[in-house]
Every structure is written in C-alpha cells, then in structure tokens.
Amino acid sequence: EVLEECMGKMPDDIVPYNAGIIPVIQAYFSIDDIETATAMVTKYADNLESELIYYRSIAGVNDYRFMKTNYDFLQNIRDLNSMRSICMGYGEVELARQLDEKVTLYAQDYDRFFR
Numbered sequence: 001e002v003l004e005e006c007m008g009k010m011p012d013d014i015v016p017y018n019a020g021i022i023p024v025i026q027a028y029f030s031i032d033d034i035e036t037a038t039a040m041v042t043k044y045a046d047n048l049e050s051e052l053i054y055y056r057s058i059a060g061v062n063d064y065r066f067m068k069t070n071y072d073f074l075q076n077i078r079d080l081n082s083m084r085s086i087c088m089g090y091g092e093v094e095l096a097r098q099l100d101e102k103v104t105l106y107a108q109d110y111d112r113f114f115r
Contacts, residue, residue, distance in 0.1 A: 016047065041086075
C-alpha cells in the first residue's frame with residue numbers, strides 16, 4: 001500500500017525514474033510483486049540505455065560535451081548493474097542476463113571512451 005501511494009504521487013511520466021527508484025524496485029520484489037518490479041526494471045533500463053546511446057552518439061562529434069558525460073555514463077552502467085544484481089537475487093535470471101549484456105556492452109564503451 002505504501003509503495004502504491006509513493007508511485008501514485010510520483011509516476012514516471014511526471015518524475016522520471018532515476019537511481020532513487022532502485023530501492024523501490026527492490027521493495028516490490030521483496031513483497032513478491034514481481035510483475036510491477038520487473039516492469040519498473042525494464043522501463044528504467046530502457047531509459048538508461050537511451051541515455052547511453054545518446055552519449056555514444058556524441059563521441060567524436062563534440063569531444064568537450066562528450067567528456068562531460070563521464071560521470072553520467074558510469075552512473076547509468078552502475079544502475080544497470082545494481083538492477084542486474086537485484087534481479088538475480090530474486091530469481092529473475094532472464095532479466096538479469098539481459099541487463100548483464102547491457103552492462104558488458106556499455107562497460108566496454110566506457111573503457112574505450114574514458115580511459
């Protein structure tokens with residue numbers, strides 16, 4: 001009930017998901033509302049991936065602007081990895097595998113772009 005109230009007051013279309021949603025996702029998993037939790041993981045992962053694709057698109061085009069994305073790029077990878085760990089911990093192996101693929105891909109990009 002508290003989670004529903006929280007999400008009712010802060011829906012994603014008004015307050016876009018950010019790192020603060022990860023504990024909420026974990027809370028949904030912990031009360032066995034797997035459907036809501038996995039939907040939230042998928043939505044947030046899609047948002048993160050869209051941002052990562054954008055960051056990659058400006059690599060080499062606007063180096064100054066791109067270098068300013070270093071922290072955000074890494075934070076998005078960390079959030080994907082956090083959700084991967086949570087999904088694995090709650091037995092959502094396929095979703096964890098999908099997130100792991102994203103983490104691996106974008107971690108390689110991070111190493112290539114920023115190191």
